[in-house]
Amino acid sequence: MLCDICGQGNARIRHISRSYGKGETLLVIKNVPVISCPDCGESYLTAETLHQIDRIKRGQLRCAEGNARL
Numbered sequence: 001m002l003c004d005i006c007g008q009g010n011a012r013i014r015h016i017s018r019s020y021g022k023g024e025t026l027l028v029i030k031n032v033p034v035i036s037c038p039d040c041g042e043s044y045l046t047a048e049t050l051h052q053i054d055r056i057k058r059g060q061l062r063c064a065e066g067n068a069r070l
């Protein structure tokens with residue numbers, strides 16, 4: 001696929017685990033698609049992936065607030 005950074009066609013999607021926060025707010029998201037380009041060496045997330053991560057984060061926050069009220 002085309003690399004958004006350098007425009008070469010050798011970019012590949014890798015799936016990795018990413019973690020956000022720490023301690024009780026630690027959130028680990030598995031199988032995050034990361035576009036990795038061997039030509040320019042960049043690894044980046046698509047806007048869609050960032051959007052989904054944002055939704056997961058907000059969902060987890062709501063969950064944490066719900067637990068605090070029990």
Ligand SMILES: [Zn+2]
Nearest residue numbers: 003006037040
């Ligand atoms: Zn590139």
